[in-house]
Amino acid sequence: MNEIVPVVDLRGISIEFPGVKALDGVDLRLFQGEVHALMGENGAGKSTLIKALTGVYAIDSGTITVLGEQHRFAGPAEAQDARISTVYQEVNLCPNLSIEENILLGREPHRRGGIHWKEVRRRARAVLEQLNLGHLDPGSVLSSHSIAIQQLVAIARSVQVDAKVLILDEPTSSLDTEEVQQLFAVIRSLRDNGVAILFVSHFLEQVYEISDRMTVLRNGRLVGEFMTRELPRMSLISKMMGKELDALTELDRSDVRARPDRTDAVPLLLAEKLGRKGSVGNVDIALYEGQILGLAGLLGSGRTETARLLFGADRADQGQLTIRGTAQTLRSPRSAIDHGIAFSSENRKEEGLIGDLSVRDNLVLAMQASQGWLRRIPAPQQDQLTEKFIAALDIRPANKDALIRNLSGGNQQKVLLARWLITNPKLLILDEPTRGIDIGAKTQIQKLISTLAADGMSIIFISAELEEVLRLSDHIAVLKDRRMVADLPNDGVTMEDVMTIIAGSAA
Amino acid sequence: MNALLKHRLTWPVLALVLLLLLNQVFRADFLSVRLQDGHLYGSLIDILRNGAPTILIALGMTLVIASRGIDLSVGAVAAIAGAVSCTYIYTSPDPSSLQTAAVAVALAVVAGLVLGLWNGFLVSVVGIQPIIATLVLMTAGRGLAQLVTDGQIISVSNDSYQSIGAGFVLGLPISILIAAAAFLAAGLLTRRTALGTLIEAVGINPVASRLAGLNARTITMAVYVFSGLCAAVAGLMISSNVTAADANNAGLYIEMDAILAVVIGGTSLAGGRYSLVGTLIGALIIQTLTTTVYTLGIPPEVTLVFKALVVIIVCLLQSSRARTLLKQRRRPVTATSDVKVAI
Structure with a gap:
């Protein structure tokens, strides 16, 4: 790609949440007629960056330049005015309205004080045909179509507003192989029409199939920007995981x-x-x-x-x-x-702890659930089991009556482990x-x-x-x-x- | 002393004692209880007796709220229970016999259980939000009760039935004994078994509870059934007290008093840890307030405002944030006594 001016140029974007630096000086450049993949593991800052670009989050520092103009988005509407469109994983259209109504929602052509329905139909059809979706009936209700089609309609809506930047956040996560190909065909035709596309996906193969350029993030920091064809999969993975291969193998x-x-x-x-x-x-x-x-x-x-x-x-x-x-x-x-079978979730707080109950109550919970509510584990036995595991797993503080939410993460984890261990x-x-x-x-x-x-x-x-x-x-x-x-x-x-x-x- | 101040029942108990003393100031014989014809009489007994339906319903409400729910239908369920039993007595061939009264009570109790099951079904199986699910029965229930009574106020004369609300055993009003029995039963049922902890677990974190193997659906069902049962018995007391079933007014707004009692008693509306003793004290505070209004001769127009004021004060006293704010105003520099365990 020649060094033309990027459509979107984010520089040094930082966003801080209480106690966490979600993004730390990240750059992102999107070019006309290119599909750009944003890569990183969960928690790397991909969603935060997208939300910065679409005006959902306010940035703490850095600059956002779109089409040569510097912006400071105060909300998603302003980003849309700058001709940035987003299609999220969950389709956010009106399922009870027709395809044409969804495509032109809020921008319906008027005539004599009412909506000019003929014109609505004409414009919707034109957009659908442009995306090779001419076979869809614009008058059919959106919810009667598959998620894949609904997603394509969402894209059609963004085409109708003449978006210069299209952001696709995990668009393929609920699509099957054939639907993915249909989506990719649409993405390619948009790209060839000069739209800059930002594509986010967990699926490596899809990223390599569709993208021209990629930006890799890790822990809220920029790892780098690469041309897709110059970055082998192995190096991409080690960049995402933050380990150099040589070091790993040694x-x-x-x-x-x-x-x-x-x-x-x-x-x-x-x-x-x-x-x-x-x-x-x-x-x-x-x-x-x-x-x-x-x-x-x-x-x-x-x-x-x-x-x-x-x-x-x-x-x-x-x-x-x-x-x-x-x-x-x-x-x-x-x-x-x-x-x-026992399962200790990765999500300690939401799927493990009963925060307001004591260490003892948390520890015996699964065993008690197995015994049924009628046969309460006698208090001495509860105490003895708890004391045993507090000692065996070195749970600190060694206080069975402490509320579990006041323990440190590691000790909470040990209590949850003990919860399952006592069920044998x-x-x-x-x-x-x-x-x-x-x-x-x-x-x-x-x-x-x-x-x-x-x-x-x-x-x-x-x-x-x-x-x-x-x-x-x-x-x-x-x-x-x-x-x-x-x-x-x-x-x-x-x-x-x-x-x-x-x-x-x-x- | 500090531990006592921090105990969550300290403030409600203090409020109750203060209210009682206030009454004593205005009426010297307020706290005296006398024996007459082998029956106990006095303002304290009246408070207990008149508060019995609220206490009962608040007990059921406590467990529902602990499980992260709420039951708005209790007043309507009480009305239905009264309607069912009175209509049965009224239409039976032998309206004054003990047997008729017993069947009437049984029918009302079954009605309460079925209605509780309905609420539990809507909440746990269908997954409707508790406030909406029970709102259905709150509004429809009055209609059901009217259907049962055919829109009339059904008056009955059956001595056995009347004794539920007005009778005495061993010198004590039967309604007090019923409420006390329900209180003990609820306490034993939830604290001697694991039910209480399991209800709290579901209330605090439903997702984690499910992954720990709890059958949240059954537990949710159980608390609404218990609430329905409590409401039905309260409905029997109310209708027995006036020897009539009034589909429109029996137990009207009692759900509000019950929810207030639970909140004053220190159980959070967000679910989780609950205290039956706290609820009992909360219900007594509300009943004492009503009595105080009469003792002080407060004009009826300001009664509700007076009640609201006291409730707000009690709630503010309980809120640790409000207490901290108060302290800060008096002493700008205070060390927080909140001890976090750090490792």
Whole structure:
């Protein structure tokens, strides 16, 4: 691309929320007739940057230049006036109105004090034809169409306002392959008409298919701007994760534990092509007693979704799940727990803690739920269990009556672990058990996981830190773009191997 | 002393004591209880007896609010319960027998349970917001009661039935004994079993509770059924007291008094930790207020305003933020005594 003036030029954008620097001096340039991918893991600052560009958030410092004019957006309407259009993941149109009404909503042509419906129809049709969507009936109600079509209508609306910049935030997350191709065809025709497009997606393959240029963010900072064809997938991933490959491969691998499959025995848990529409698919897992299975993959690749399927928190609608040789359908967490499955969520605060209850009440909650409300665990037994785990896991403060919300993150995590350990599960699913806790607590939890597995408990271990996964697991399942793409026995698997699979251009 | 000041029941108890003393100042015999014909009489007994329906309904309301819900339909359910029992007695061939009264009571209780189940169904299975779900029955319930009574005020004369609201056992009014029994039963049911903790868990964090394996649906259902039961028994007391069923006015606005009692008692409307003792004290404060209005000879026009003032004062005293503000005005430099456990 020649060095023409960018349509959108963001420079040194910083946004601070109380206690967090969400964006720290980030630049972004969008060029006419280009598809630009914004890349980064969850929490890297992609959404914040989009919200800065669309006027949802006010920026603390930096400049926003659109078409050579400097702007300071005080709201989304001003960004729209600057001809920036956004299509969000969830379609925000009026589902009860027709396609043509949605496309021209608020800008209907008038005649003699009323809406000129003929003109509405004509303009809507013109826009649809421009996007090769001439087969759609402009008079049909929007909700009668699939999400993919609704998204295309949202794009048509932005074309109708003659947008110079089109932002697509995760537009493909609920589309199937064919619908994605339809969307891409529209994106390409817009690009060729000179629109600057910002494309955000977790799906690496789609990014490589559609984008010309990309900007990578990590932890609210700019990693760099690259031409897509000059940036191999491997380097992109290491840039997103913040690890240089050489450093990664040199990691000490002396303490890798690899335990052979016990193919003679019945697996504790067998998932075959398990999946849920719009969530995750193709999950194939065979987990034996005492094994640790690590789930690797980028954030948003479907790791948590897999865990939720195996715990019945979301119901699977594809494939089959077999527990100890019997086919099962998990309708709720309750039924998973009855099969000896426990799940500690990555979202401690929202999905784990009962903040206003004491350490003791939190610790015995799952056990109490299993026993039913009538058979209350006697107070002495509650105290004894709590004291035992406070000592065993070194929970501080060692006060069973303290409200759990007043504990530090690491200690809260230990209480939640203890909540499941006292139920004596056969399978423990740990989603990011070591995230956001200090290094001391982290090592303690890693050690605990090894000990538990040695005692015969099966564990599914999810972590964003690949080293951790490799160090602890017997088996590594790799997820990519919400599908499971590989299952490797951990006999000398390197980080590079896993990252090659995640990059997997041959997919 | 500091611990006592921080206890969440300190302020409501203090308010109640102050109100009672205020009455004593204006009427010297206010606090005296005398025995007459083997029955206890006195203003304190009156407060307890007249407050019994509110206490009952507030007990049910406490558990509903603890589970993050609210039940606006209790007044209507009370009216339906009264309508069902009085209509049954009125139309039965033997309107004055004990047996008729017993069947009437049973029918009313069943009606309360069914209506509670309906509310629980709307909230937990259909997923309607509690305030809307119970609003349905709050408005429709009065209509139901009118259908039952055919739009009339049904008067009955049945001594057994009348004794629910006006009778005495061992010198004490039966309605007080019923309320006391309900209070003890609710306390034992929720604190001796794990039910109380589970209700609190669902109220504090429904998502985490589900992932911990709690059956939130059943628990939610249970609290609304209990609330319906309490409302039905309260409705029996109200109609028995006046020996008539009034579909329009029985238990009118009692849901407001019950919610107030719960809030004064220190249970947060956001759900979670609850206190049945607090609710009891809250209900007594509200009833004592009504009595105080008469004792002081406050003109009826300002009664509601007076009540509102006292309630606001009690709520402000309870709010730790309001107390901090007050302290800051008096002493600009204060160390916060809020101890956070840091590791």
